[in-house]
Amino acid sequence: MVRRTRRATIYDVAEAAGVSKSLVSLVLRDSPHVSEARRTAVLEAIERLDYRPSQAAAALAGGSSRTVGVVIDDYTNLWFVELLRGLQDGLTSAGLRIAVSDRTLNSHIESDPLDGFLSTRVEALVLATEPTASMRIPPNMPVVVAGNRETEIPGADLAASDxxxxxxxxxxxxxxxxxxxxxxxxxxxxxxxxxxxxxxxxxxxxxxxxxxxxxxxxxxxxxxxxxxxxxxxxxxxxxxxxxxxxxxxxxxxxxxxxxxxxxxxxxxxxxxxxxxxxxxxxxxxxxxxxLNREIGAEVATALLSRLTEPGREPVATRLIPQLVERSTTAAPRRRL
Amino acid sequence: MVRRTRRATIYDVAEAAGVSKSLVSLVLRDSPHVSEARRTAVLEAIERLDYRPSQAAAALAGGSSRTVGVVIDDYTNLWFVELLRGLQDGLTSAGLRIAVSDRTLNSHIESDPLDGFLSTRVEALVLATEPTASMRIPPNMPVVVAGNRETEIPGADLAASDxxxxxxxxxxxxxxxxxxxxxxxxxxxxxxxxxxxxxxxxxxxxxxxxxxxxxxxxxxxxxxxxxxxxxxxxxxxxxxxxxxxxxxxxxxxxxxxxxxxxxxxxxxxxxxxxxxxxxxxxxxxxxxxxLNREIGAEVATALLSRLTEPGREPVATRLIPQLVERSTTAAPRRRL
DNA sequence: CTGAAAGCGCTTACAG
DNA sequence: CTGAAAGCGCTTACAG
The missing domain is CATH 3.40.50.2300 (Response regulator)
Structure with a gap:
C-alpha cells in the first residue's frame, strides 16, 4: 500500500534543530538576526528532513504571493522566450517568481484569461500580448505592458523597443x-x-x-x-x-x-x-x-520600482532596435 | 495616493448574501446540498464583489493544491505545445490546473528543477523531458513520463508514441x-x-x-x-x-x-x-x-487514474505514429 | 537575539 | 440543509 508520507513542516524542522518555529521562519527569509550556530543547525535540519516551505502557507500568512503573472499570446510565437529570460533574471533576485499563462491555450476554459492569476493573488501583471476587453484588470493592480500595443492600459508602464x-x-x-x-x-x-x-x-x-x-x-x-x-x-x-x-x-x-x-x-x-x-x-x-531580452530586463525594473512606489507616474521605456545583416538582402540585380 | 483595495473574502460574500461562510464554500465547490435560492444569492454576491477565492487559502485548508507540474525541456522546442493542449483538455474537467516549468530557463536559478513545484505541493508531476539525477523526486509522488526517455523512473507511468x-x-x-x-x-x-x-x-x-x-x-x-x-x-x-x-x-x-x-x-x-x-x-x-496531443490526453488519463488509485501498477501507453507525406521526399533521380 | 500568540482565508468534519 | 469550531503551515508583530 502506498502511504502519502506527510511532508515536513516548520515545526518538524524547529524540533529537529532544537529551536523555535519563528527562528526557522527567520532563517528561511535570510534574516540577519540569527546566530551562525543556530542558522547552521536549522539548515542542516532542513536538508535532513528534505523540508520545502509550503508556498500556500507562506503566501497566506505573508499576505503576498511573491509571484508575477505573465500573459503571452501563444507558445508558438517565440518572441516571448528571451523576454521571459530577461524578466526572470531581473525578478528572481528580488525573490519574485514568474507564472506564465498562454491565451490561446486557455481561451476555451476561462472567460477571463486573468482568472487564474487573480486567484493566485499575483503581485503584478506583465502583458506580453495585445490587451483585450475580456481582461478585467483590477484597479490598483500593477501592470507592465511588454511590446508596443494598440490599446493603452491607463496607469500601466511600458517597455518596448521603438x-x-x-x-x-x-x-x-x-x-x-x-x-x-x-x-x-x-x-x-x-x-x-x-x-x-x-x-x-x-x-x-x-x-x-x-x-x-x-x-x-x-x-x-x-x-x-x-x-x-x-x-x-x-x-x-x-x-x-x-x-x-x-x-x-x-x-x-x-x-x-x-x-x-x-x-x-x-x-x-x-x-x-x-x-x-x-x-x-x-x-x-x-x-x-x-532586443527582447533587454525589454524583459526593463519590464523587471519597472515592476520592482512600481511595487515599491505604487503611486508614481507610468513610464514608457523604448529601446533602440538594431539591424542584423545576414544573407537575404543584397543590391538589386538590375536597376529598374 | 493609491490604496490597495482589500480583496473580498468569503466572509464578505457570506455577509452580502446573508448566509454563513460555510455555505459560500459549499457553493464554490458546487455542492448539491444547497438550495437554489441561496446559491443564487451567493453567486450574485460573488459577482457583485468581484470575489475570487484565494488559491493559497484553499490549498492550505484543503490540503491539496489541485495543480500538476509539467517539466519541459525548453520553450524553443515546440513539441510540448500540443502535448500541453491535450493534457489541459483532460485535466481541467477534473478541476486540476497546470503549472509549466522550463528547465533551461530555470537552470541557473534552482539546483533542483522541481523545487518550485515541491513548494507548490503539486499533486503529480509530468516529465516531458529527459529525467536527470538532479531531479530529486519525492517517494510517492505520482509521475507520468511523456515521450520515450533514456532513464526509467521506477513506478512512473509512461505515455509516448512508438x-x-x-x-x-x-x-x-x-x-x-x-x-x-x-x-x-x-x-x-x-x-x-x-x-x-x-x-x-x-x-x-x-x-x-x-x-x-x-x-x-x-x-x-x-x-x-x-x-x-x-x-x-x-x-x-x-x-x-x-x-x-x-x-x-x-x-x-x-x-x-x-x-x-x-x-x-x-x-x-x-x-x-x-x-x-x-x-x-x-x-x-x-x-x-x-501524435503529441493524443499523448497529452493519455498523460491526463494516466494521471487521473493514478490519483484515484495510487497503488496500481505503472502502465505504458504507446501510440502508433503516422507518416505525413509532403514535398521533401521523392524517388531518387538516378539509381546508384 | 528568541519564544508564545494571533491570524492569513479558506476547507473539513461535526453538531444541530 | 445550515452554522460554529478547529486547523492547514506559515509570517508577523510583540513581549521578553
Missing part, C-alpha cells in the same frame, strides 16, 4: 542597397502598426512609392506567404520585401521560391524580431533585433 | 520510394535512440547498409546542418536523409542547398514530430506525426 524606428531601419537598409521598389507585408497589432509607420516614413523621405499588403491581422508564416504571393502578382517589379516579423518573412522566402525568384539576387527579404528562426542556416534572414 | 515504429516508418517510406543509400542523422535522448533503432531494423530487413551520424546530443537545426554536411562529405552517394526530428531536418535542408543538391530530386529529406515548422510553405517537410 518599432517605428525599426521599421525605418529595415526600409533604409533596403534603400541603401539601391532598392527602389520596396514593398511591406504588414500584420495586425500595435507593433506591426508602428513598423508600417516607420516604413511609410522612410519611403516618403526617400521619395519612393510605398506598396503595402495586409493579408490578415495574423503574423504567421502562412499570412506572410499569402501576402507576398499577392504582392508579387500585383507588383512584379518589386525587388525587396520587408515583412512585419520573422515568421512572415519565412513565408515571403517560400513565396519568392514558388514564384521562381532567387533570394537575394532577384528579391531581397528582411524580417523583424531576430528570432531563433531568423538565425537558422536555412533562412539566414536579415532582420531587426528588437 | 518511436521505434516511427523510425521504421520513415525509413520504409524512403525504401519504398526506391532509395538504397539512406542515411540517418541522430541525436541524444530516449526518443532519438528508438528512432535510430527503427531505422537500423528497417535497413537490415531490406538488406541495406546503414549510415549514421550523431553530430551531438542536441537535436537542433544547427546539429542537423552540421551532421548532414559531414554525411554528404563522407558519403556523396547518399540519396535520402532521415533526421531525428523536424528541427534537424530543417538543418538538413539547408545543408543540401549549400552542397548544391536539390530536394527532393537529388536528396530526399524526412523529419520527425510533425511540428508546426514542418507544415510551413518554406519547408513542406515529409515527417512522422508523433
Amino acid at each position: 518599432d517605428r524606428l525599426g521599421g525605418r531601419l529595415a526600409t533604409e537598409h533596403l534603400i541603401g542597397l539601391g532598392h527602389r521598389h520596396i514593398a511591406h507585408v504588414a500584420g495586425g497589432g500595435g507593433a506591426s502598426a508602428q513598423r508600417l509607420d516607420g516604413y511609410l516614413g522612410a519611403m516618403r523621405d526617400a521619395g519612393l512609392a510605398p506598396v503595402v499588403v495586409t493579408p490578415s491581422r495574423a503574423t504567421t508564416e502562412e499570412t506572410g506567404y499569402a501576402g507576398t504571393m499577392t504582392l508579387l502578382e500585383a507588383h512584379p517589379g518589386t525587388t525587396a520585401v520587408f515583412a512585419s516579423n520573422d515568421s512572415m518573412a519565412m513565408g515571403a522566402l517560400a513565396a519568392a521560391r514558388d514564384r521562381g525568384l532567387e533570394v537575394p539576387a532577384d528579391l531581397s527579404v528582411i524580417g523583424y524580431d531576430a528570432s531563433p528562426l531568423a538565425a537558422t542556416h536555412l533562412m539566414q534572414l536579415t532582420t531587426i533585433d528588437s | 518511436d521505434r515504429l516511427g523510425g521504421r516508418l520513415a525509413t520504409e517510406h524512403l525504401i519504398g520510394l526506391g532509395h538504397r543509400h539512406i542515411a540517418h542523422v541522430a541525436g541524444g535522448g530516449g526518443a532519438s535512440a528508438q528512432r535510430l533503432d527503427g531505422y537500423l531494423g528497417a535497413m537490415r530487413d531490406a538488406g541495406l547498409a546503414p549510415v549514421v551520424v550523431t553530430p551531438s546530443r542536441a537535436t537542433t537545426e544547427e546539429t542537423g546542418y552540421a551532421g548532414t554536411m559531414t554525411l554528404l562529405e563522407a558519403h556523396p552517394g547518399t540519396t535520402a536523409v532521415f533526421a531525428s526530428n523536424d528541427s534537424m531536418a530543417m538543418g538538413a535542408l539547408a545543408a543540401a542547398r549549400d552542397r548544391g543538391l536539390e530536394v527532393p530530386a537529388d536528396l530526399s529529406v524526412i523529419g520527425y514530430d510533425a511540428s508546426p515548422l514542418a507544415a510551413t510553405h518554406l519547408m513542406q517537410l515529409t515527417t512522422i506525426d508523433s
Whole structure:
C-alpha cells in the first residue's frame, strides 16, 4: 500500500534543530538576526528532513504571493522566450517568481484569461500580448505592458523597443542597397502598426512609392506567404520585401521560391524580431533585433520600482532596435 | 495616493448574501446540498464583489493544491505545445490546473528543477523531458513520463508514441520510394535512440547498409546542418536523409542547398514530430506525426487514474505514429 | 537575539 | 440543509 508520507513542516524542522518555529521562519527569509550556530543547525535540519516551505502557507500568512503573472499570446510565437529570460533574471533576485499563462491555450476554459492569476493573488501583471476587453484588470493592480500595443492600459508602464524606428531601419537598409521598389507585408497589432509607420516614413523621405499588403491581422508564416504571393502578382517589379516579423518573412522566402525568384539576387527579404528562426542556416534572414531580452530586463525594473512606489507616474521605456545583416538582402540585380 | 483595495473574502460574500461562510464554500465547490435560492444569492454576491477565492487559502485548508507540474525541456522546442493542449483538455474537467516549468530557463536559478513545484505541493508531476539525477523526486509522488526517455523512473507511468515504429516508418517510406543509400542523422535522448533503432531494423530487413551520424546530443537545426554536411562529405552517394526530428531536418535542408543538391530530386529529406515548422510553405517537410496531443490526453488519463488509485501498477501507453507525406521526399533521380 | 500568540482565508468534519 | 469550531503551515508583530 502506498502511504502519502506527510511532508515536513516548520515545526518538524524547529524540533529537529532544537529551536523555535519563528527562528526557522527567520532563517528561511535570510534574516540577519540569527546566530551562525543556530542558522547552521536549522539548515542542516532542513536538508535532513528534505523540508520545502509550503508556498500556500507562506503566501497566506505573508499576505503576498511573491509571484508575477505573465500573459503571452501563444507558445508558438517565440518572441516571448528571451523576454521571459530577461524578466526572470531581473525578478528572481528580488525573490519574485514568474507564472506564465498562454491565451490561446486557455481561451476555451476561462472567460477571463486573468482568472487564474487573480486567484493566485499575483503581485503584478506583465502583458506580453495585445490587451483585450475580456481582461478585467483590477484597479490598483500593477501592470507592465511588454511590446508596443494598440490599446493603452491607463496607469500601466511600458517597455518596448521603438518599432517605428525599426521599421525605418529595415526600409533604409533596403534603400541603401539601391532598392527602389520596396514593398511591406504588414500584420495586425500595435507593433506591426508602428513598423508600417516607420516604413511609410522612410519611403516618403526617400521619395519612393510605398506598396503595402495586409493579408490578415495574423503574423504567421502562412499570412506572410499569402501576402507576398499577392504582392508579387500585383507588383512584379518589386525587388525587396520587408515583412512585419520573422515568421512572415519565412513565408515571403517560400513565396519568392514558388514564384521562381532567387533570394537575394532577384528579391531581397528582411524580417523583424531576430528570432531563433531568423538565425537558422536555412533562412539566414536579415532582420531587426528588437532586443527582447533587454525589454524583459526593463519590464523587471519597472515592476520592482512600481511595487515599491505604487503611486508614481507610468513610464514608457523604448529601446533602440538594431539591424542584423545576414544573407537575404543584397543590391538589386538590375536597376529598374 | 493609491490604496490597495482589500480583496473580498468569503466572509464578505457570506455577509452580502446573508448566509454563513460555510455555505459560500459549499457553493464554490458546487455542492448539491444547497438550495437554489441561496446559491443564487451567493453567486450574485460573488459577482457583485468581484470575489475570487484565494488559491493559497484553499490549498492550505484543503490540503491539496489541485495543480500538476509539467517539466519541459525548453520553450524553443515546440513539441510540448500540443502535448500541453491535450493534457489541459483532460485535466481541467477534473478541476486540476497546470503549472509549466522550463528547465533551461530555470537552470541557473534552482539546483533542483522541481523545487518550485515541491513548494507548490503539486499533486503529480509530468516529465516531458529527459529525467536527470538532479531531479530529486519525492517517494510517492505520482509521475507520468511523456515521450520515450533514456532513464526509467521506477513506478512512473509512461505515455509516448512508438518511436521505434516511427523510425521504421520513415525509413520504409524512403525504401519504398526506391532509395538504397539512406542515411540517418541522430541525436541524444530516449526518443532519438528508438528512432535510430527503427531505422537500423528497417535497413537490415531490406538488406541495406546503414549510415549514421550523431553530430551531438542536441537535436537542433544547427546539429542537423552540421551532421548532414559531414554525411554528404563522407558519403556523396547518399540519396535520402532521415533526421531525428523536424528541427534537424530543417538543418538538413539547408545543408543540401549549400552542397548544391536539390530536394527532393537529388536528396530526399524526412523529419520527425510533425511540428508546426514542418507544415510551413518554406519547408513542406515529409515527417512522422508523433501524435503529441493524443499523448497529452493519455498523460491526463494516466494521471487521473493514478490519483484515484495510487497503488496500481505503472502502465505504458504507446501510440502508433503516422507518416505525413509532403514535398521533401521523392524517388531518387538516378539509381546508384 | 528568541519564544508564545494571533491570524492569513479558506476547507473539513461535526453538531444541530 | 445550515452554522460554529478547529486547523492547514506559515509570517508577523510583540513581549521578553
